[in-house]
Amino acid sequence: MYGKSVVAVVLGLQIGFSAFLSAEASAQDITASPPAPASLMVNGQLTHLVKEPILIQEKTYITAQDAARILQAEWVLDGKTGTLQIGDSRSLGFQWDTGKVAVNGEWQEQGEQAIVQGQDIYLPLRWIVEQAGHEIAWNEQEHQVQITTTLKEGGLTLMNTEQLSAEEQKFVESVKKTRGIHQQGDLFVIARGESPNPGYGLKVTATQWTWEQLIVYVKQTSPEPDRMYPQVITYPVIVAKAELPPYTTVVFLDADTKKELFAQEPNPQ
Structure with a gap:
């Protein structure tokens, strides 16, 4: 068949925090909680984040480089703007000096901003996954965050x-x-x-x-x-x-x- 095929890939992140689903708190207050373990399951195989994720007001942030690896994307820097290019048809842009966020080049009023910690740029895990068109949920039984991606x-x-x-x-x-x-x-x-x-x-x-x-x-x-x-x-x-x-x-x-x-x-x- 010459049409597009749909891919379903489950990435089970072994990150021990049940507060993940509480995504209502504002990310503006960057008082960070203790870091979570930096191991995860990708396609059924244990792998490791390069940097530990951080919790900020009960939201999980991972570095832009780790986000790019998980979402099979490219992270491109241009001054104080970073772009997460996901395939040929989806991009997420972040200006960390202004807090602005863009989806496919269009600046959003309700986006979740990137956070600067030292020399690293951290991105909101749930938001980037959902904006990429994927699903993310907490599996209480397996004690895992599960991401289901749909790629073509x-x-x-x-x-x-x-x-x-x-x-x-x-x-x-x-x-x-x-x-x-x-x-x-x-x-x-x-x-x-x-x-x-x-x-x-x-x-x-x-x-x-x-x-x-x-x-x-x-x-x-x-x-x-x-x-x-x-x-x-x-x-x-x-x-x-x-x-x-x-x-x-x-x-x-x-x-x-x-x-x-x-x-x-x-x-x-």
């Missing part, structure tokens, strides 16, 4: 491992440590291989149809300069299913070089 990536559907069958999950586990593109039927596992910290990752940046081919552009993200990362071995992967018309193939290209992903290149670590 052409004929490629990004999968949460919990959406897979037991056999498919077993396949993912068997190949995720091996750098390359692994296929089982319509299931694809794009694995970067062993990485020394969570700063290394993978993300789909675009898809493109040609006559008989679906082209998927994948970016290999790297640690930001001068930032400290937990020294935890990770295995970045993208798990996806491709819904293709007959006689159509899929190819994965490096988003930066436009060459075949992982083709004749050494492991970056």
Whole structure:
């Protein structure tokens, strides 16, 4: 099918605060509560925020860099304005000196402002998730904040491992440590291989149809300069299913070089 496919990805943040759902308090008073633990589950895999989230008047804020990683976005700075570019069709702008907030370039009267803490810019977690078109809720039983994202990536559907069958999950586990593109039927596992910290990752940046081919552009993200990362071995992967018309193939290209992903290149670590 040449139409857009819908992606449902659940990100369960293991942040121990039941006050998360109380989002009525004003963010203008920046008297911060003690920081919450900085670990979370992304697509069923434990990962870590680079910086601990902060609680301000019972609202949760995370750094712009961590927000970009969670939402598969780009964080772009221009003076005292930062823009969270989410795909090709959604952007959230923040002016921290004026407190103004923009959605898709239009300044909002009811936006939630960014907060400056030291050298870091923090963004309101619930607000950015909802403005990105996703859902966020507190799961009392699992003691998790859960984010359900809806993205459109052409004929490629990004999968949460919990959406897979037991056999498919077993396949993912068997190949995720091996750098390359692994296929089982319509299931694809794009694995970067062993990485020394969570700063290394993978993300789909675009898809493109040609006559008989679906082209998927994948970016290999790297640690930001001068930032400290937990020294935890990770295995970045993208798990996806491709819904293709007959006689159509899929190819994965490096988003930066436009060459075949992982083709004749050494492991970056």
